[in-house]
Structure formats: structure tokens, C-alpha cells
Amino acid sequence: MNAQETAPATGGAATGDAQSGRAAILRAARRAFAFRPYAEVTLRGIAADAGVSASLIVKHFATKEKLFNTVADFGPDADRLFAVPPEELGRHMVLTVVRSRREQQGDPLLRVVFSLGNDDERTLLRARFDQQITARLSALLTGRDRALRAELIVGQLLGLGATLSLHRTGANARATPERLADLYAPALQRLVTG
């Protein structure tokens, strides 16, 4: 699942391994908590999916509840996605989603879609998304219909992540991130600018 990240980093194998173990756990946890009711998720299952021991999860995240809270926190994803001024946001967000897929085999936002339609603990995941992604984005915009435009921008970002994942070996996989941004970012920027 994460060949790329497990590949030897500099800085000593220990650090690299710890980081890649943590990343693998988070990827597996995102899937587990988005797809299944909280009560059905086990650290053992996440460990098996991540290819690590359950004790490594405890070492990194202490408890299942804390791991869930990390998965439900979109703050760090928002920090990366919204790290540039509004006039550069469209292109930056596209490149961030594409690179996240290519370099970390993951998507900063897509897990919220997998949580749709479930009224259990996953409601929290959607509430956090709403606050940390959609409302924060809306606050960055100016002009008419900010909230509506933010919702549509979020749609374009979720859709980009979905299509990259769906067409994993498609034409997009052979295109450069810059080419994808050329095609996809103008629409986003248009909604950002208003």
C-alpha cells in the first residue's frame, strides 16, 4: 500500500521507518474509520491493513479514540491546501491533491466522502470537515455567494481526488502535475476569484 513512503529516507533507517510506519497507520485508519462504524473498528484490524503491529499503533497514537480524532482532524490538510494567497489558490490546491496522491498514495480530503450517509460517530468527521475545510475556505473568499462558491470548490477538490483514485492507471497517471493543473485549476480559480 505504501511502497513509496517506506522507501529508505535519509536520516537513518530508524527515523524513516518510524515515519513510514506512522503514515501507513494513518492511511489504514482513515479507511477504517470512514468506511466502518466506530464500534467495529479495531486497532488489530488497522495494524493488519497497515502491515505493522498493534503495539506500534499504541506507541504512536495511544488509543483508538485518539487515532480517530487524528483521522477526523482536517486542520493539517487545510494548512497545506490553503497555504498560498487567494490569487494562487486554484493551481496550488490542484498540485497539492495530485502530489498527495502520487507521493503519499493518499488524498487530503477524500475520506469525508466515504463517511457519507452514516449517522454514527462519522457525523463528527463531516462536522469537522465542514468547519475546517469548507467554512475556512469560505472565510478566505471575498465577493458574492462565498459559502456557495466554497462548497463548489470543495466539490471540485473531492472530485479531483476521486477521479485520480478511480482512474489510477488512466490518462491522468501519464500527465504531469503541471498539465493537470493547466486543465483543472482555471475552473477552481474562477470560483475562488468569484
Place this chain on the structure above:
Amino acid sequence: MNAQETAPATGGAATGDAQSGRAAILRAARRAFAFRPYAEVTLRGIAADAGVSASLIVKHFATKEKLFNTVADFGPDADRLFAVPPEELGRHMVLTVVRSRREQQGDPLLRVVFSLGNDDERTLLRARFDQQITARLSALLTGRDRALRAELIVGQLLGLGATLSLHRTGANARATPERLADLYAPALQRLVTG
């Protein structure tokens, strides 16, 4: 799935009930087969979710396998989405997705996203999507990078459906379909035109 088609056929209330029962079954089946492994899905579970009897499912769809095949068939969705000439496609597709959500509480495409990352029978759902939606759309386009543009258009459609579902009570819910099309369709049309 098809309130539009269900709506007032001739034949009175009995027909209407039968059609709404069928639509409810299909909605529940789409969820079940996208979210869970085929082996775990039961007609009884779908019936409970749809609020109908299991025998009504058998009456409409005969077997679990046939019901799965109906869910995995994106042909009718493609017929509706791609029903206009390329120069009108952007706006038509946006309106189709918005109206599908508002009038039928469903989305023509989104179930494929819920099937992501599962290498069981749901692979078939993705393969059909690829063929009936993405490849068919690509064949409708002309110019450079048709396959890539088709993948990105699909992304925008999936994203629109995702954000409408996610922000069910958001600003989009108070906007007219025409306003949503004004904001979202130009980007789609740009990728259609190339």
C-alpha cells in the same frame, strides 16, 4: 433513482407505489453493494433499508446477482447525462446531477466512489463505470487529450455529487439549479470543448 421515470405513468396509485418501491430498493442496493463486499450483502438487509419486504425485491429483480448487475450498470445514467450535443453538455450534466439529488435523493455516479479501494466484486462496478461513463464521454469529445479531459470531467461530476450530499443543508441547498449551473458548468464546458 428514477422518480422522473416513475412519475405519473398511466395506471394510477398502484403503479406509482410499485415504482417508488422499486426506486427505494435501488437506492438501498446501490449503497449496500458499493459499501460492502458482495458476500456480505443480503436481500433482507436491502429490504430493511428500503422499507420494503424481501419478496418485493425478488418480484422486481429476481435475484441478488441480477440486482447487483443493475447497480453496476451505468448505461441508463450515461444516457441521461450525455443526452445533448457537446456544446450544451456542461450545463446539462450539472443540471442532471443537481436534479437527481433534489428530485430522487440520489446521484447518477457517486456510488462508484464508495466502491474505491476494494478488490472484490466491486471491481466490476468500477470497470463498468470506466467503460460506460469515462470511455463513452471520451468518445464524445474531440481535440487534444480527450481521455485525460474525460477523466477530469468525470472528476467534476463526482465532486459535484459529493459536495451536494456532504453539504445537504448548505448554501447549495438554497440556490437554484440554474445558479449552480452558472457557477459550475463553465469549467465543465471548457473541458468538453477542449
